[in-house]
Amino acid sequence: MRSVTRLLAEGLFLRYRWRGVGRKSIIFGNEGCLPRCRNRPCTESGEGGCPPIDVGNGVTTESAPNIWRWRTAVEHHAGIDVSLELSSVCVVDGRGKIVREAKVASEPDALVSFFKGLGLPVKLIGLEAGPLSQWLHAGLMRAGFEAVLLETRHVKAALSAMTVKTDRKDARGLAQLIRMGWFRPVHAKSIGSQEIRALLVARKQLLGRLLDVELSIRGILRGFGLKVGQVTRKTFEARIRELVTGHTMLERIAEAMLSARATLQAQYEKLHKAMLAFVREDAVCRRLMTVPGVGPVVAVTFKSGVDDPNRITKSKAVGALFGLTPKKYQSGEKDVTGGITRTGDEMVRTALYEAANVLLSRITRFSKLKRWGIDVAKRRGSKRAKVALARKIGIILHRMWIDGTTYRWAEAKPIAAQA
Secondary structure (H helix, E strand, O other), X not given: OHHHHHHHHHHHHHHHHOOOOOHHHHHOOOOOOOOOOOOOOEOOOOOEOOOOEEEEOOEEEOOXXXXXXXXXXXXXXXXXXXXXXXXXXXXXOOOOOEEEEEEEEOOHHHHHHHHHOOOOOEEEEEEEOOOOHHHHHHHHHHOOOOEEEEOHHHHHHHHOOOOOOOHHHHHHHHHHHHHHOOOOEEOOXXXXXXXXXXXXXXXXXXXXXXXXXXXXHHHHHHOOOOOOOOOOOOOHHHHHHHHHOOOHHHHHHHHHHHHHHHHHXXXXXXXXXXXXXXXXXXXXXXXXXXXXXXXXXXXXXXXHHHOOHHHOOOOOHHHHHOXXXXXXXXEOOEEEEEEEOOOOOHHHHHHHHHHHHHHHHOOOOOOHHHHHHHHHHHHHOHHHHHHHHHHHHHHHHHHHHHHOOOOOOOOOOOHHHHO
16 A cells, blocks of 8 residues: 555656656755745645645645745845946846846946845855956945856856857856856955056056067068167167168158157056056065066066965965966877966966076076976976976965065075084
8 A cells, every 4th residue: 555655656746847846845845935826825824725636545745836835945146247338137046947137237336236126135146257347246245245256267168058149148157157056266356456467467568569669660661671680779769760861751650650659668667667666665576576587577467466375275276376287188098288278367377487487598596496497497398397497486486475485595504514
């Protein structure tokens, strides 16, 4: 008799599973009430709703709508696909069902008003890391909402299966990633680090445009057989005027481009001096500059890229964080190891590589760090040695930042030897 009852109950489970009711919902549960009855709503005391189902032999079970009153309250998660003007917002419940979708202005106040007027407690809000995401993330956090920035590579890989890509579908995908917890959070940098990073980016852009103008002048004059040759930045303008003397059209072109070059150089020097002034007043940057090969640009770039040294539990993880670890692809009998991952902050990775290059090629003072890099270069070549040395410099900088120590050029002698 008991086995027959069990089979009938299993049949009801299969029947109502198609309607969206799980097996655990039928057998277990202890609190909560959700009005999902088609006939009439059930009350908190359990009265009303659809009548129980008689499975035979005096055994009854609750109908599917009544079962929902035993389920616990679901949690809600939100995903925001950020755009310049309007952002797509999607809110889902704990089962992944879409509760609300909307287009909201890409402003912190507009997003805060939307979530406060939603009438539902949102456990976590996810935004893909981007230019506007940090600003919106800070606004949501100040308003008391739990928000997180998502790693862009993971989001791209998760949403790549969609054949049709729209902002609405991206917001849905982000909400589902937040609900399942299948994401890697990105560190939200402080306002101070963002300001320094903006200064470094502006300085780099002006320097790039300055070099572009100089190369353009060289290219224009080369077409007329005028070769600039090797000149310094101070003697560049005089050399150009000397070459174009007697050419009316070239004099007019050179005058305009040299004027633009002078403006770019003046503004670049202003930002460069501002960067040097910050490094001069920052104790962490001055301490990092004691490492051979590390100058003001490398020190301030590393400091702004890491922002909070305590977020890195082990110093060895610095190389992986900035994409300086070997890349590996293994599938079946195929196993390829080569190159580096190139993930993380590109500016920090470039700065560390430049520091390693300077240490191996320009600095003549002996140090254990330089000796280690030379040994690697003898075994594996100069390119691999520079990447390995850049990774090691990053590890040393982070450990010095944590410990508050400076770089020791030579090993300390034992006390007995000193005596």
